[in-house]
Amino acid sequence: MDKNNKPAIVVGAGPAGLCAAIELKKAGAPVILIDENSKPGGQLFKQIHKFFGSREHKAGVRGFDIGKELLKESLDLGMDVRLSTEVVGIQKGLKVWAVENRARSYTIDAGAIIIATGATENALSFPGWTLPGVMTAGCAQTLINVHRVLPGRRVLMIGSGNVGVIVAYQLMQAGAQVAAVVEAAPRLGGYGVHTAKVRRAGVSFRTSTTVVRAEGKDGVERAVIAKVDERFKPIPGTEETLEVDTICIAVGLTPSIELASLAGCRMTYIPELGGNMPAHDEYMRSSVESVYVVGDIAGVEEASSAMEEGRLAGVHAAWSMGFLSDAQLKSKADETVQRLLSLRQGVFGQKRFLAKKRIVEQGAGK
């Protein structure tokens, strides 16, 4: 076995990165977990709802409690966590460039790199979209669940996927009213149990409907919505004005691939999982040797699958660095793969399962 003392570097301390780093540390491998934010956890601490899945997936546990558990586990393991540190480049030979506190830069020669940089919310532009009061659903979620402030009192939610519907519910929990949830497609996107929760609070869902413009002087005062035809074009004469002070945009996420691109990872276009993303094999290895991609950057799914992908890459990296035996790799990887499979079942999961299968079948190598 080739034991070297170059550390594994995990970029991004969200659920995927935390789980990857924990597996590496548990195996005894040197690992450094880096995050550009001043607090770790990625999007996990904003998730105040109970997760689905099974007991192994932490079903019934609220997202932020899972975050606290992962953080505690990392600290108990004595993890080297570097916050407020941006990884600005990955050079050939796995040289990682890090900038700490926007003031001091240094390099680390890594034994393996796990890129877990997540995804960015998509924007939707329409007249008035730059007005104060227009923001992404995730921005509203950060404000209400992390910073404990309401960005407004009466909200229009654009997009009926799980993010839009869950944030609509959480906005109500925070004390806001939701005027409506509009969805351009003819059917709602999120889970039925999520939409039902919101609907029974009296919020109306409007399918085949889009926002046409936001109006107001120094901020949103009104939103104009309209029905759309089968080509998603607004139908003249169907405009309706809603009195709102906040418009949240929940129209999907796209993997944040800047660092993976710099590292030379081959990209593949998978629309079901967010668009351009680094190709990966069944162990989450990218096209660049010893560079793994996990979590939303490897396809936008959910926190549960991000955690499992992180574990998978973590055990594989630990094995490749000589800290786990072949048998240990097999048993740990098999467990993780089983749990991933069970998350990707059913009417919503099936699409993601097929997309992931397509990625792996393409082959990560050039």
Added chain:
Amino acid sequence: MSCKNRDISLKIDGAPSLEELKAVNMLPSVEELTKKACVCIECIEEIPCNPCETSCPQEALTVGSPITNLPVIDREKCTVCGLCIAACPGLAITIKSVEGSTAKIRFPWEYLPFPVAGEKVEMVDRTGEALCPGVILSVVNPARNNKTAVVTAEFPKEFVEEIISIRRKYGTL
């Protein structure tokens, strides 16, 4: 009796219609509700999820494998303890019963302000429309519920199939 529920559809209106719910056999008939309190599960899509199964001390709720299976309730084993109401991450489970001229519903609640016992409220259907008045009998929020309170309310029995919750009061917290 509200006609609304007949015109709605889960993927268009956000709430399931009675037809969609009855098609998966998880709702008791009104007759069954008069005999015994019954668990009502409004989870009709196959998603990987089984905390209801793991929460039931009587093993009356079965999801099995794969965990996308819809839950199946064994009403003989069920003691209507209500643990599943708070355990369901989708807040899709209630317990209803009918006795004489009134119906009772035990339902999950995660908003402030919590209602209080004795309070007069408006009972709402799955679209949030207030159908009838009701009265709160109790509100419980034990630590094991993990912040999901369970509220019991009483209302006229004519509305038992339509009612799912109470009207939310919003405003500054």
Added chain:
Amino acid sequence: MTRSSVHEHSRIERHAVLGDLPKAEEVTIYFEGKAVTAREGEPIMSALIAAGVGVFRYTKKGSPRRMFCGIGRCTDCVMTVDGVPGVRTCVTEVRDGMAVERQHGVGAWKTENMTEQGDGQK
């Protein structure tokens, strides 16, 4: 709907899932010269929202802006902090005595406020 009423009392004091707002050390920042009480550890963005600030800056053409992504990736929320323009208020923590101002367009550097690192964020 008037916006002036919208932003008052927007701190979420009580929450069914998150519980009561935990106590935090108070920090005083100055928005356009006016003292604003902030919670230690929070970003400038939320302190200003809690104080009812509806506009964070104006573009060169005079369009009002506030915030968009909230996590440091879009730069809609930038303001001039301690004389340094272009500071992302959503990822910059408040500090006692911090001076926060609206900028117009890209803003202007106040050279006497520049540290050796020339950085308003730390």
